[in-house]
Amino acid sequence: MIQYFAGHVGPGASATLDNMHRDRKRVFVDMRQWEVPVIDGQFEIDQFDGEHAVYLISAAEDGEHFGSIRLLPTDRPHLLGSVFPHLCDGPPPSGADIWEITRGCLSPRLRASERLRVRNRLTTAAVQYALLHGITRFVCVADSGWLTQILTLGWNCEPLGEPRTIAGATTGALQIHISGRTIEQLREAGTYASVRLQLGGVATPLAA
Numbered sequence: 001m002i003q004y005f006a007g008h009v010g011p012g013a014s015a016t017l018d019n020m021h022r023d024r025k026r027v028f029v030d031m032r033q034w035e036v037p038v039i040d041g042q043f044e045i046d047q048f049d050g051e052h053a054v055y056l057i058s059a060a061e062d063g064e065h066f067g068s069i070r071l072l073p074t075d076r077p078h079l080l081g082s083v084f085p086h087l088c089d090g091p092p093p094s095g096a097d098i099w100e101i102t103r104g105c106l107s108p109r110l111r112a113s114e115r116l117r118v119r120n121r122l123t124t125a126a127v128q129y130a131l132l133h134g135i136t137r138f139v140c141v142a143d144s145g146w147l148t149q150i151l152t153l154g155w156n157c158e159p160l161g162e163p164r165t166i167a168g169a170t171t172g173a174l175q176i177h178i179s180g181r182t183i184e185q186l187r188e189a190g191t192y193a194s195v196r197l198q199l200g201g202v203a204t205p206l207a208a
Contacts, residue, residue, distance in 0.1 A: 002125040004199045005055040011043050015063030020055065021045055023065045024105050031108065034167075048102070052076050056125045056197075058118050066110060067118035069126060070103040074139065078102070080173055084141050087173035089161040093139055101126060101140040101176075120193040123153055124186060128197070130178040138176040143169040150174060154189025155182050 003016055011018055021043035028034040028044055039045050054071040072078040074094040079102050081092045104122070106115045130138065139160070142150055147170065151157055156177040163172035186192035 001058075002121060002195050002197050003055075003057045003059055004129070004197050005057065006199075007051045008045075008049045008053050008055075011040060011045075016057055016059045016065065017055065018043065019059070019063050019065035020057055020068045020105070023068075023107050024103060026108055027105050028103075048072055048077065048079060054099075054129070056122055056129065058121055065107055066114075067106040067122055068103070069101055069105075069122050071126070071129070071138075072100040072102060074098045074100055080139050080141050084166075084171075084173060087141060087161050087164060087171065092160070092173070093137060093175055097134055097136045099130070099135050099138055101138045104146060117193065119149070120186075120191045121195050123155075123191060124183070124193045125195045125197060127155070127178060127182050127186065128195070131180070131182075136178055138178065140174050140176070141171065142174060143171045145169075147172055147174075150176075152189070153191045154185045154187075156185065 005014070005017060009017060011021070024044035025038055025042055028036060029038055036044055037046050052073055055068060056071065057068040058066040073096070074081060075096050078100045080087070080100055081094060085092050106118055110118065126138070140150065147163070157174055160173040160175055163170045165171070183192065
């Protein structure tokens with residue numbers, strides 16, 4: 001099951017969101033040494049975690065976090081447009097039908113095979129969310145740890161500029177075109193996963 005949260009709430013309001021932010025701190029701050037804000041010594045929460053953020057989270061019923069991504073509308077402040085526009089050869093793509101995928105985080109407690117399953121479920125859920133909400137493109141910033149994976153998931157993906165070295169890591173900007181064919185492309189690549197989206201306590205099946 002993939003849980004869907006529209007808008008950010010502060011620590012203490014949701015066990016699932018709290019555990020996501022704890023894992024983001026473990027992965028991005030403790031393990032990868034990113035210089036990003038940490039709240040109360042345990043939650044990685046930045047300036048883009050606000051009312052317009054959308055979170056897709058793979059979690060257990062008790063709120064244990066397995067993996068998550070954050071989606072941001074590009075007609076409002078977002079990571080690529082505000083922090084990394086120099087990664088694009090031209091102006092960063094933006095518009096009501098273009099959203100950013102950011103803060104992809106897999107729990108460090110997962111085994112390799114489990115990480116792959118969670119990644120595929122989140123990818124499929126993101127495509128389904130896009131199809132349901134009129135999103136025609138995703139953009140993202142990815143370093144070498146994610147760049148190759150994103151390019152090989154099977155969807156129609158292309159670089160927005162030449163990758164650059166940032167903080168010792170090769171980092172690039174990408175755009176992903178979403179259409180009625182994208183789910184089939186994931187199936188052909190072997191990265192599709194059957195998922196349900198739970199919103200507000202109601203489980204809504206996503207189209208197969």
